Amino acid sequence: MTSLRVVVVGATGNVGTSVVRALVADPGVASVVGVARRVPEAWPGSPKVTWRAADIATDTLAPLFDGADAVVHLAWLIQPSRDEGATYALNVTGSGRVFAAAAEAGVGALVYASSVGAYSPGPKDRPVDESWPTGGLETSFYARHKAQVERELDRFEREHPSLRVVRLRPGLIFKREAASEIRRYFAGPLLPSPLVRRGLIPVIPDLPGLRFQAVHSDDVGNAYRLAVVTDVEGAINVAADPVLDPAVLGNLLGARPIRVPPKVVRGLADLTWKLRLQPTSPGWLDMALSVPIMDTTRARAELGWIPRYQSTEALGELLEGLRLSEGGPTPPLDASAGGPLRVHELATGVGARSP
Numbered sequence: 001m002t003s004l005r006v007v008v009v010g011a012t013g014n015v016g017t018s019v020v021r022a023l024v025a026d027p028g029v030a031s032v033v034g035v036a037r038r039v040p041e042a043w044p045g046s047p048k049v050t051w052r053a054a055d056i057a058t059d060t061l062a063p064l065f066d067g068a069d070a071v072v073h074l075a076w077l078i079q080p081s082r083d084e085g086a087t088y089a090l091n092v093t094g095s096g097r098v099f100a101a102a103a104e105a106g107v108g109a110l111v112y113a114s115s116v117g118a119y120s121p122g123p124k125d126r127p128v129d130e131s132w133p134t135g136g137l138e139t140s141f142y143a144r145h146k147a148q149v150e151r152e153l154d155r156f157e158r159e160h161p162s163l164r165v166v167r168l169r170p171g172l173i174f175k176r177e178a179a180s181e182i183r184r185y186f187a188g189p190l191l192p193s194p195l196v197r198r199g200l201i202p203v204i205p206d207l208p209g210l211r212f213q214a215v216h217s218d219d220v221g222n223a224y225r226l227a228v229v230t231d232v233e234g235a236i237n238v239a240a241d242p243v244l245d246p247a248v249l250g251n252l253l254g255a256r257p258i259r260v261p262p263k264v265v266r267g268l269a270d271l272t273w274k275l276r277l278q279p280t281s282p283g284w285l286d287m288a289l290s291v292p293i294m295d296t297t298r299a300r301a302e303l304g305w306i307p308r309y310q311s312t313e314a315l316g317e318l319l320e321g322l323r324l325s326e327g328g329p330t331p332p333l334d335a336s337a338g339g340p341l342r343v344h345e346l347a348t349g350v351g352a353r354s355p
Contacts, residue, residue, distance in 0.1 A: 003030035006228055007068045007107075009056060009098055010075030012036040012330035014178035015113065018221030019072060024048050028229055035064055036075075038331040056094035065105035070228045073098045074113045078185045081279050084141050091145040092152070099156045102163070109164040111227045112153060114235070116171050116213065118146035122292025124211045129295045130169070130235040137290055140283035166227040170220050171213030171239035171294065174314040177328035178217060179321025180335040188278040188350045189342035196322040198254040205265050206246040206257035209289035213239035216309035216317070226303045237294035240307040240314065252312055253319075262289065276350045 006023055010016050011034030023029045024046045032049045039051035052064055056075050065071055073095065077087040095112070102110045120135035122128050136147030150167070157165050174182070183191055195201075215238055223238045242248060246257035269282040299305040309317075320326075327335025338345040 004028055004069045004228065005031045005033070005067055006070045006072060007033045007035060007065055008072045008074065009035045010073065010113075011051075012038065012040060013074070013332045014175065014181060014217050015173055015220055015224075016074050017177075017328060017330060017333065018175065018217040019074065019224045020049060020221075022218070022221035022225040023228065026225055026229060029225075033064065033068070036330075040330045042329065044329055055090075056098055057090045061097060061101035062104040065101055065107055068105065068107045070109040070111060071098070071102045071107050072111045072113075072224055072228065073102075076113065078142070079279060081141070081281055087141060088145065092148050095149045096152050099152065103156070103160050107163070109166070109228065111166045111168065111224060112149070113224075114150060114153075114167040114169045115142075115146050116169055116237075116239070116291050116294055117143045117287055118150050118169060119291055119294075121290035124209055124293055126293065127295035128292045130237055130298060132292055137283070137287050140287040141281070142284070143287050164231070164233055166233060167235045168220075168223055168227060169235060169237050169294065170223070171215050171311075173215055173217050173220050174318035175217035176317040176321035176326055177333055179318055180325055180327040180337065181332050182318065183322055183325075184279075184338055184345060186278075186280050186284075188280075189338060189345040190277060190350075191322075193322055193325045196319055198252070198319075201253050201255045203258045204246055204250050204253060204255040205260040207260060207262050207265060207289060209262075211243055211245045211293060212288055212291065213243055213294060214311040214314050215240045215307060216314035219305075219307040219309055219314075223299065223303065223305050226305055230303065232303050236299050236303055237296050238299050238305065239294050239296050240309060240311040242311060243293055244311055244315065248312065252316060279350050 006029055008019055011020050020032055020034055023032045034051045035054050037055050039053050043049055077090045080086055118134040120133040122132055134147050134150040136143035250257045266282050266285055269285050272278050273281050325335055327333045
């Protein structure tokens with residue numbers, strides 16, 4: 001039986017915790033090294049897992065990868081959304097440093113967390129495969145960074161043809177224990193969590209182009225496990241059914257879709273962003289309305305990936321977690337990370353710096 005040693009960079013967040021659990025459960029994986037800026041004090045898991053603290057933007061990385069069969073690179077900054085210098089340093093420059101360190105350490109496989117956000121604007125009425133252009137979207141820093149790292153990885157693959165490279169491109173990723181992290185990153189401290197429940201949200205905007213895909217974090221974790229233990233290469237789309245649109249969202253939330261001009265919603269997002277009432281720039285809305293619907297045939301046929309959860313179940317878990325202010329066992333997922341009554345989030349500036 002194969003005994004793989006796997007290093008997971010960015011192992012403590014929404015996706016990372018699910019990836020670690022999926023790898024630990026695989027009998028072919030002998031050990032998992034979790035790398036993060038802030039490692040958990042305790043991990044309710046397996047002796048297979050060890051933790052190492054490192055910042056991919058500044059620290060020496062190759063020694064962390066020595067002897068590894070595979071490196072899974074997940075580390076990414078969503079916040080501070082108002083400081084693109086900080087996010088670029090980790091997302092783009094840091095990713096390049098991870099790639100270079102993996103090559104220096106002689107690892108056999110590199111699995112990178114790309115995203116549907118890397119894609120150029122595309123169709124909403126038919127799915128596109130992994131050959132769709134990855135030019136991102138200019139108004140979204142997240143999309144720009146994802147697209148730029150795709151170009152860095154193109155160059156890396158040309159320079160290191162013997163290293164197996166996989167890039168997964170998932171849709172939106174949800175699970176219950178990531179609720180507090182997702183609220184801090186995207187909604188901010190002013191969202192009244194108890195009101196996030198079916199029936200208390202009366203309407204949902206019916207915007208042209210509001211059709212997107214989602215997937216449960218644990219299913220994404222399993223996709224990364226499969227990318228490590230199989231010999232697949234290249235880009236792979238990852239998303240669950242059904243596609244989420246205003247009708248599906250309205251049914252899930254008990255809300256009525258109301259047609260609203262996109263300019264009105266974007267204007268509101270921009271105003272609340274500028275007033276620091278919430279941490280999400282309007283570029284996120286632009287991206288949601290422009291990314292294509294992805295064809296996941298390759299994930300199912302070549303990776304052997306079958307999701308356990310529908311997209312509506314994943315989103316339902318998130319909403320329940322938001323209502324109950326749930327969290328997880330790592331610093332990013334900690335439900336109390338924002339401080340009592342979320343004062344830390346308010347004191348540091350909504351979207352100005354990472355909690």
